[in-house]
Amino acid sequence: xxxxxxxxxxxxxxxxxxxxxxxxxxxxxxxxxxxxxxxxxxxxxxxxxxxxxxxxxxxxxxxxxxxxxxxxxxxxxxxxxxxxxxxxxxxxxxxxxxxxxxxxxxxxxxxxxxxxxxxxxxxxxxxxxxxxxxxxxxxxxxxxxxxxxxxxxxxxxxxxxxxxxxxxxxxxxxxxxxxxxxxxxxxxxxxxxxxxxxxxxxxxxxxxxxxxxxxxxxxxxxxxxxxxxxxxxxxxxxxxxxxxxxxxxxxxxxxxxxxxxxxxxxxx
Amino acid sequence: xxxxxxxxxxxxxxxxxxxxxxxxxxxxxxxxxxxxxxxxxxxxxxxxxxxxxxxxxxxxxxxxxxxxxxxxxxxxxxxxxxxxxxxxxxxxxxxxxxxxxxxxxxxxxxxxxxxxxxxxxxxxxxxxxxxxxxxxxxxxxxxxxxxxxxxxxxxxxxxxxxxxxxxxxxxxxxxxxxxxxxxxxxxxxxxxxxxxxxxxxxxxxxxxxxxxxxxxxxxxxxxxxxxxxxxxxxxxxxxxxxxxxxxxxxxxxxxxxxxxxxxxxxxxxxxxxxxxxxxxxxxxxxxxxxxxxxxx
Numbered sequence: 001x002x003x004x005x006x007x008x009x010x011x012x013x014x015x016x017x018x019x020x021x022x023x024x025x026x027x028x029x030x031x032x033x034x035x036x037x038x039x040x041x042x043x044x045x046x047x048x049x050x051x052x053x054x055x056x057x058x059x060x061x062x063x064x065x066x067x068x069x070x071x072x073x074x075x076x077x078x079x080x081x082x083x084x085x086x087x088x089x090x091x092x093x094x095x096x097x098x099x100x101x102x103x104x105x106x107x108x109x110x111x112x113x114x115x116x117x118x119x120x121x122x123x124x125x126x127x128x129x130x131x132x133x134x135x136x137x138x139x140x141x142x143x144x145x146x147x148x149x150x151x152x153x154x155x156x157x158x159x160x161x162x163x164x165x166x167x168x169x170x171x172x173x174x175x176x177x178x179x180x181x182x183x184x185x186x187x188x189x190x191x192x193x194x195x196x197x198x199x200x201x202x203x204x205x206x207x208x209x210x211x212x213x214x215x216x217x218x219x220x221x222x223x224x225x226x227x228x229x230x231x232x233x234x235x236x237x238x239x240x241x242x243x244x245x246x247x248x249x250x251x252x253x254x255x256x257x258x259x260x261x262x263x264x265x266x267x268x
Numbered sequence: 269x270x271x272x273x274x275x276x277x278x279x280x281x282x283x284x285x286x287x288x289x290x291x292x293x294x295x296x297x298x299x300x301x302x303x304x305x306x307x308x309x310x311x312x313x314x315x316x317x318x319x320x321x322x323x324x325x326x327x328x329x330x331x332x333x334x335x336x337x338x339x340x341x342x343x344x345x346x347x348x349x350x351x352x353x354x355x356x357x358x359x360x361x362x363x364x365x366x367x368x369x370x371x372x373x374x375x376x377x378x379x380x381x382x383x384x385x386x387x388x389x390x391x392x393x394x395x396x397x398x399x400x401x402x403x404x405x406x407x408x409x410x411x412x413x414x415x416x417x418x419x420x421x422x423x424x425x426x427x428x429x430x431x432x433x434x435x436x437x438x439x440x441x442x443x444x445x446x447x448x449x450x451x452x453x454x455x456x457x458x459x460x461x462x463x464x465x466x467x468x469x470x471x472x473x474x475x476x477x478x479x480x481x482x483x484x485x486x487x488x489x490x491x492x493x494x495x496x497x498x499x500x501x502x503x504x505x506x507x508x509x510x511x512x513x514x515x516x517x518x519x520x521x522x523x524x525x526x527x528x529x530x531x532x533x534x535x536x537x538x539x540x541x542x543x544x545x546x547x548x549x550x551x552x553x554x555x556x557x558x559x560x561x562x563x564x
Contacts, residue, residue, distance in 0.1 A: 103358060109329070111357065114349055120319040121354055124326020131308050132330070151350075154319035162311075 005210050008078060009039035013238050014265055015074035015087055021258040023091025025099050029236040029248035030068035033174045034141060037231055040213040041139060042075045050080040053107045059136050060125050062110050064118020065143035065172065066100035073097055073105065081107035116149025118142060119169060123155045126167035141170045145177030148186050160199030163224035174235035176246055191230060200228045207231025239264055269424040270298050270367055272403035276410045278302050284414060286331055292320050292338035321347040324362045325354035333361040333417045340368045340380040344388055356392040361417030369423035369462055370511030371555040378547050387516025389421040393490050396420040396441055401465025401484040402431045408439040409486055425463035432469050442492030444499050448472050449481025456480040456505045461518045464509045464561060471564055496525035500532050507537045509561055514540040
């Protein structure tokens with residue numbers, strides 16, 4: 001069944017907002033930033049079976065920026081991995097849905113929270129698939145700020161050297177990190193050149209344009225070359241007063257702000 | 269121990285196709301036979317221990333039992349968070365192998381002195397520490413780990429260690445292994461973990477009428493604490509010995525295990541390295557004596 005990824009992304013945003021509002025949790029800006037990428041991956045690109053989360057042939061997805069977990073929990077509920085009612089246990093005592101992505105939730109491969117862990121772990125999965133002759137792919141979604149972590153650059157070198165063309169990394173390049181802009185913290189540019197120099201096939205897209213995202217995911221890389229997609233995004237995308245603001249890396253929306261955000265998304 | 273490790277690993281890998289070896293650009297003269305026989309299961313991750321450990325966890329999540337291999341603190345402290353979060357928290361079958369446990373690389377300086385490693389691994393809830401006392405215990409530990417894949421740390425000495433068992437012993441986590449001396453209740457025990465078994469045996473053999481027996485505990489960790497009280501209670505006194513700092517080491521682990529039983533902690537004497545050894549440089553033997561665990 002064809003999934004309307006635009007509608008899926010809108011639902012992800014709505015669910016994510018409700019979850020952080022109820023739990024008084026942080027990181028809504030980060031979740032809104034990746035909602036379109038998540039919708040396109042789960043709705044169109046990846047081979048998954050929500051009825052069998054551990055299906056051997058599934059593509060593997062790793063959220064390295066684990067703090068944006070509500071977007072993933074939401075898509076898992078929308079696709080039927082978990083019940084939508086469970087989403088509202090987010091942040092509750094003993095809930096499997098902790099405030100960073102948790103492998104105790106069906107459909108989640110790997111828990112993160114500390115940055116710089118997803119890509120090395122994904123490299124191991126991709127290497128295992130190669131060595132075992134498996135066809136599935138590994139997708140790792142990273143933040144731009146987490147590229148400060150040296151472990152990512154170790155993994156980038158390794159993946160190119162070992163010709164892991166079954167590995168796809170996506171950078172959520174919203175250009176804002178914890179205290180300030182990426183540019184003012186540790187400037188990443190020229191980022192495309194850096195990834196190219198590390199031996200990856202690089203493409204740049206508007207991370208909120210589903211056609212551009214699908215085209216980039218579907219594009220063939222040269223044999224033996226891992227792929228990286230730099231997705232230019234807007235932190236807080238979809239809620240006007242949250243966009244491009246460090247504040248919404250931390251602040252949970254009040255009930256009034258939630259109402260305003262949901263109204264904007266209803267009209268989107 | 270290195271040679272016993274690679275020989276046993278190769279034998280086990282012939283039977284078990286899930287065994288993989290990932291090295292951090294170290295192991296010259298040791299790992300080549302594995303690499304030649306199992307090229308699809310050997311990876312040199314380069315000088316990049318964070319990625320080495322992360323990718324090992326990723327491979328383990330797809331069914332492999334991965335051995336990461338390097339020397340001293342490189343496969344442990346350098347990538348401590350990958351071990352904590354990726355391996356231990358996800359309960360994956362990765363065995364971190366460190367060559368040069370204790371002060372085996374004494375002349376190479378503090379960077380190469382693995383004297384705080386027990387402290388790192390013993391505070392991880394799913395981690396099993398394997399600290400064999402001789403080459404036969406290395407083989408025993410490896411067989412156990414392959415049969416019981418889990419997050420684990422294998423601490424090896426270097427090369428040329430003597431053997432103190434007649435055959436490969438049966439090892440069980442938390443269970444003391446009898447090596448020499450009397451077996452009766454009420455005995456005094458010199459309890460070693462890791463390569464200090466040689467020091468313990470030297471003391472026993474040097475004594476004309478030893479009033480103690482020598483035991484080794486090659487497999488231990490947080491989960492093995494509950495088994496200790498019964499074994500301590502069977503002894504009059506337990507003198508632990510280890511080539512690790514007092515703090516967070518093997519003896520303090522045993523003291524913690526005993527602390528819930530009134531009276532048992534008083535039976536334990538801890539012999540471990542004192543902090544004077546930190547930053548000193550010399551042979552393993554000289555540093556062990558400086559640290560306070562030499563012959564008596």
